[in-house]
Amino acid sequence: MQVLHVAHTDVQQEVVAAGTTRDLPLGPDAVDASGTRYAGIVTTPVLVTGTEELTALFRKTSAKEETTVLALTEVARQARTYEAYLADLAQAPDADTDIVALILAGRRNQITKLTKRLPLLGAD
Numbered sequence: 001m002q003v004l005h006v007a008h009t010d011v012q013q014e015v016v017a018a019g020t021t022r023d024l025p026l027g028p029d030a031v032d033a034s035g036t037r038y039a040g041i042v043t044t045p046v047l048v049t050g051t052e053e054l055t056a057l058f059r060k061t062s063a064k065e066e067t068t069v070l071a072l073t074e075v076a077r078q079a080r081t082y083e084a085y086l087a088d089l090a091q092a093p094d095a096d097t098d099i100v101a102l103i104l105a106g107r108r109n110q111i112t113k114l115t116k117r118l119p120l121l122g123a124d
Contacts, residue, residue: 047118054099057114067106067114074098 026040049057061069073095079085089095104111 047115048121049118051097051099053118054102055097057104058096058099058102061102061104061106061114064106064110067104067110069105070103071096071099072101074100076100 028040030038030040032038058069058071061067073089073092075088075092075095075098076085077100079088104114
């Protein structure tokens with residue numbers, strides 16, 4: 001399974017893709033030169049896209065039964081509690097046009113097909 005994270009910054013929208021399996025096996029813990037320990041992770045390339053593409057990606061993947069999509073909307077980002085988020089989202093028309101982040105999960109080839117044209121963050 002591949003998991004895709006999409007995040008928003010003030011400058012641009014970002015898409016982060018990470019290959020994982022169902023049980024999310026992570027690498028071993030890592031230690032830097034000063035002895036600080038870091039929990040094991042899966043390396044994650046960051047891809048770039050715009051707001052309209054995030055909305056399109058959300059709508060496209062929401063319609064696919066074999067792909068899971070989680071969306072963090074601006075409504076969710078501003079909410080202080082989950083209850084406030086639910087209430088505010090229920091009042092927000094077209095909240096999917098203001099997506100801050102996405103997480104996509106599905107078969108690697110499906111996620112790659114959806115994101116292969118997106119450039120890497122920092123690539124010139």
